[in-house]
Amino acid sequence: MQKEEIIARYKKVVSPVLGHYNDLVIKGAKGSYLFGIDGKNYLDFSCGIAVTSLGHCHPKIVSAVKKQLSNLEHICIGVAYYEKYIELAEKLSAITSDGLDMCFFCQDGSGAIEAAIKLAKYATKKQGIISFTGSFHGRTFAAMSVTNSKEKYKKGYEPLMANVFEAQYPYCYRCVDDAGQKCDPDNCSKHCIKAVEDIIAKEGKDKIAAVIIEPVLGEGGYAPPPAFYLKRLKSVCEQNGILLIFDEVQTGFGRTGKMFAHEHFGVVPDIMCMAKGIANGLPLGGIIAKREVMEKWSVSAHGGTFGGNPVSCAAALASIEIMQKKGFLNKVERMGTYIMRKLDSMGSKYKCIGDVRGLGLMIGVEFIKENGDPDPETTSKVVKECLNNGLLLISCGSHDQVIRFIPPLNVKKSDVDHALKIFEDAVCKM
Ligand SMILES: Cc1ncc(COP(=O)(O)O)c(C=O)c1O
Structure with missing residues (x-):
């Protein structure tokens, strides 16, 4: 079934009250990836709004859940x-x-x-x-x-x-x-x-x-x-x-x-x-x-x-x-510092980035207009361009002017580098 058909079915029977960041339709997920019904894989840097912190369907969690469910x-x-x-x-x-x-x-x-x-x-x-x-x-x-x-x-x-x-x-x-x-x-x-x-x-x-x-x-x-x-x-x-x-x-x-x-x-x-x-x-x-x-x-x-x-x-x-495994949280901090450094250097190259900030793997990039005002339009364009290229990011901020980086805490460095490349390619088009 096509994405449009699924969304049309949804709209007939689900309240319009729920907001949507995009029109992505998925059929499943594993680790840091979502599997779209369009046949594409998407790197998930949203984690269901900071929820699936250990990636999708982590085998240890699946096994604990199955065991409990049968008891x-x-x-x-x-x-x-x-x-x-x-x-x-x-x-x-x-x-x-x-x-x-x-x-x-x-x-x-x-x-x-x-x-x-x-x-x-x-x-x-x-x-x-x-x-x-x-x-x-x-x-x-x-x-x-x-x-x-x-x-x-x-x-x-x-x-x-x-x-x-x-x-x-x-x-x-x-x-x-x-x-x-x-x-x-x-x-x-x-x-x-x-x-x-x-x-x-x-x-x-x-x-x-x-x-x-x-x-x-x-x-x-x-x-x-x-x-x-x-x-x-x-x-x-x-x-x-x-x-x-x-x-x-x-x-x-x-x-x-x-x-x-x-x-x-x-x-x-x-x-x-x-x-x-x-x-x-x-x-x-x-x-x-x-x-x-x-x-x-x-x-x-x-x-x-x-x-x-x-x-x-x-x-x-x-x-x-x-x-709680030894070194797990230290790795989160190190990965956060790595991403922040890369984003900071984009910040000094591209005028539309006003601020990069965060702690660990909770990182925000604020987009600004030339006069320094919040720039929700550029934010939204960058998010869309990233999604087209296989990276799911979501925004936040009172004006929707901030893109959040909330990857799984156990994200691989190769996936981070891939995400940063998609992001920079999108930003440099703005
Ligand atoms: C800081 C904070 N508190 C509370 C909530 C509400 O949580 P829930 O959506 O699970 O009700 C959220 C949700 O985004 C949140 O970010």
């Missing part, structure tokens, strides 16, 4: 205890920073955000939440209410969750101070901390339950914060009795070259949200929190039928085992 596919943890749920919680408590000890599982990233926000409100008996410009936390109600990356995600759903306040994310490349001057990283950090302090001063610390932040801005533009920002943010939270929530849905599980992105910054949150790469494609999300916070959540104050499904837990345990 127990579902029961609901509230109906009967089963070991995979507990084993995964134990594993997460062992591999996360000291102080993060107790888990709750759901099915996806938005569910993890809902859980974190509900826990923060419940544990502090306060209602206010501070989130950031450019943030993306998901589509469910609380998650959408703290999302700011694009207006269209919230339009039409008002009134949203109340008591949400927006502070500026330290997006250094575009950060300007109060006098309209471009910030250096330290200024950017201080300026953006002041934005948080101003909200707390205005609303009152007794109204704010939590600050929720992505340790590297994801959908909003793939922008890591300046080095000291998260430490400063943590101390503002501590001084004011406010919980700090890290949304590591996209940055977690090796994506930035450490198991969790916050390890780069030496800051431990009170609650951390996880999903995406946790189970390499099986639906799973969760939060891990400090014991003293989690213990305030009373029985049945939250729950769910599918959270921590045994098959997803088995996939997560197999994925973590692979990521």
